Amino acid sequence: MKISFLIHTIYGIGGTIRTTLNLAEELANRHEVEIVSVFRHRDDSAFALDPRITVVPLVDTRQGSADRQEPLFAEPAVAFPRAEARYKEYNRLVDERVRAHYAASDADVVIGTRPGLVAYVAQFAPATAVRIGQEHMTHNHHKAALREEMYEHLDTVDAFVTVSEGDAKVWREKMPLPTTRVLSIPNSVPEPSVPPSDGTGRTVVAAGRLAAEKQYHVLVDAFAEVVRQRPDWSLRIYGSGDQRDRLRARIDELGLYNEIHLMGPHSPIEPEWAKGAIAASTSRHESFGMTLVEAMRCGVPMVSTDCDYGPREIIEDGVDGLLVPVGDAHAVARALLRLIDDEDLRRRMAAAAVRNARRFDPGVVTKQYEALFDELAAEAAQRAHIPGITPVADCAVAADGSVDVSLVAPLPEGIENGARLVCTRTGARTEVRTFDFDERGSATVPAGEVFPEGVWTVFVELAGGGARGRVTARVVDQRGALHAAERLSPGGPVRNLVPYEDKAKGGALMLRAWHRPVHAEAADVQIHGSRVTLEGSMLGTATVAGDPTLVLRRRGRPTDEILFPGERVGEDGFRFSFSSTVPAASQTTAHDVWDAFIRYAPDARPVRIGRVLDDVVMKQRIYVYPHTVMAKRRQGSMARAVAKRVLGRPRKKVRVRVYYTLSNDVALNVVDL
Incomplete structure (x- = not known):
């Protein structure tokens, strides 16, 4: 077979690149393999490329490249999903280069390695090819807008492959795809080129991006407990990222600068794993968990948080590692101390880790992909004779x-x-x-x-x-x-x-x-300076009693509320008149949003106020009300405020505006100018 991988770039560094190369190299033993790199931003790949693999860069973005001068390079992409995180990097030139490449392609299998590239595969792969989308993140990681855009493309490919069965189950439940096979195949990790750890050291090793979701601060706090009981042990954290300074500050604050070391990035990482006696991961979520398998293949038992989804499918708790609750530094410390204090247990788990991690060997994983290719090839050939429809x-x-x-x-x-x-x-x-x-x-x-x-x-x-x-x-x-x-x-x-x-x-x-058992339908909104008057009527199953109350709730912090009394108009109508200076005075961020609710009876649960009973689907840019500009509330002490007035410094201003949200509900925002 001829197998084509479509990747964002083969010239960078990242987990998707590494796992793609692992799979491509193993497939090259029995198949013709190409990697189509959408972008080329440097001369050479950061990874050593197997000469049996053909690399096809499509758009050259290096300085001075002629592609950067192409007119289509400046036009936004039309075939790439707008909600994709990398949408702004794509353009019409990319659309056309991908289209042209696969129009002339004789590939038997085409694999897209990120959401936008799966969309390309769905649209441009040869009609006779097996079309596969890979998910290297998770369903819940993606915004709803992207999932919505991707539905028609995922419904077109032959298979959608996640890296964990837990995530595949979520996709099957939340986005049923009647014509697409949704399954999981794990990432592969080659056998390390160094002998496994002998377990005699006194070092705990962790590796990965120093990013918020990796929660290294939990590991640092846990190790503070470890050091109090086992001061002869140390922790090494490998990797780089935007959390480095924060971690450094926390280490210094705890006085652990002699016990915890931020080692920076290392490649290859296997020799560093082998220096450890225990490995640790405290992530909030892991689509797979490459570092867990790397450590296990190097004979190092792993202590990991039991996060969604990879760790619990990689580690057999109590056999080749230990799973602990997410975010629980005390539990991490207890697990580390359990392994530190029991050398026999540590050695048994290390041996089990080496055995059990063999199921992630590229040879084993590649056979799963080859079986999938064979199963889908006949269906793809049949599909080539069924014309698509564009009603x-x-x-x-x-x-x-x-x-x-x-x-x-x-x-x-x-x-x-x-x-x-x-x-x-x-x-x-x-x-x-x-x-x-x-x-x-x-x-x-x-x-x-x-x-x-x-x-x-x-x-x-x-x-x-x-x-x-x-x-x-x-x-x-x-x-x-x-x-x-x-x-x-x-x-x-x-x-x-x-x-x-x-x-x-x-x-x-x-x-x-729109479907609401109880609904407050907005009518006229009047703006007179800072005075806002809002009228409407209660509909549905609501039983109105007494005068209503307007409830403004701060978005993101729903327990923050501002209440304004209103008046009942007729049997079911309401009217509120309030000053927008009140939410302005309660500003906590540069862009506060307050959602409008009504309590229509003393014991009633507040419901949103909106305008949904007409033909205007998106009111945000149609029903536009005058905004009010006012002085921003001064922060800090009275003395500083007086000093600023004496010095004649101009007060900052804010804009307050009533508007309709994307769901046509009433809201008010306070925005710094």
Whole structure:
């Protein structure tokens, strides 16, 4: 087989590069292998490259490169997901280079190694190739916006491979992919080139990026307890990162500068592991845990936090290492002391670590990939003869709230055998609604159909497990949504389903659903200087009693509340009039956000105030209210404030503005100018 890896860059340093090379080198024993590096930012790779592997750089970003002068280099990418962390590094030139490379490719297998590259594989890999996406992070690591963008691409590839079964399970539960196989295959770690540790030293070793999620401060605090009982032991931490200064300060604060040493980065790391008698990892989360396997292959038993997901799948607690609760420095200290004080246990665990870590040898892991390639190859060949579909439709909301979707000619090939409209909810792919198309290519979402609140993507799926394509909108008629308030039943839930075209997703047809048992519908907002007046009405199952209370909650700290009394207007209406100087005086950051709630009865739970009963899906830039600029509250003592006035220093200012959030709920922000 010819196997092609698509990677961000092969010229850097990182775990994805290392694991890709481990797999590629083993595959090169039996297959033709290429690594397609999207970018080339230096002359040579930081890693030694096997000469059997063909490296294909696509875009040269070195200083003076002609690629940097290409007009497309300055245009934003259109095929790369906008919510991907590296989106700003990509451009139209990259899109076209990746497209052109795979248009001429004869690869049998194409593997994307990060979310945006999986999207490229889904779009550009040869029709006959096995298309595989790799997940080197985790489902929960990615923002909801990226997961939503990736759904259609993950639904297109043949397999999506995570590095832990725990993460694969989360993907299967939270984003079911009916046509994609979701499974786990661990990263591989080669046998070390040095003999294993003899365990006679008195050093604990840790290695990895000095980053917040690695929680090295927990290890430092734990080792302070260890040193009090075993002062002849030391700790070495290898790696670099933005937490180095903080760790250095903590080590100095604890007076452990003779016992704990920040060693900096080392490559290769195996000789350093072999110097240790015990290894430690205190991460908050680990998609896999390369350092754990490296240490075990070097004959060093590991003490690790039992974080999601890798450690508990790598370490057999009490056999080849010890697992402890995340963030618990005392538990880490107890585990370290248990191994320090029991040399026989340490040696038994070290021997078990060497044995058990062999399952991560490149030869073992590569066989799992080869078995996957073979299973999917026949399906890929069959898929090459099934044309994809790119449906286009008109959509209209009727006065009764039903939504009609009518496909535009030419209709997708195969629709005469049956098709259905499939609606899936962002961030909750287990939420699916389906409706059959008739022979004319029309489908109707009935009035009263319950859609849980959120954003829904619209697909057409051919009968019999055939192709699925996201619907592109041609004309969207939203007039029926203007009657949403008229359709409400007294005492019934508040619902509105509004179709719209999402231009950021290439004109995709989307549905925005609101569904609230109790709802406070905002009406007019009046701004007179710093005075804000907000009116509206209570709807749904709410039983209004007495005068209402406006509750402003600080976003991120919901226990911080500001209360304003209001007045009841008629049977279900409300009106609040308050001064925006109050939240301004409570400012704690350069950008405070206060979400607006109403307590409509003395014993009622506050509910959000929003405006959802019309046709405007995104009100943030449409319903714009005047802002108020005022002096920023002075920080510090009265004496300093008086001194600043005497010196004539101008007071800083803040802007206070009422606005609608992305969910069309009312909020107020206080922003430094």
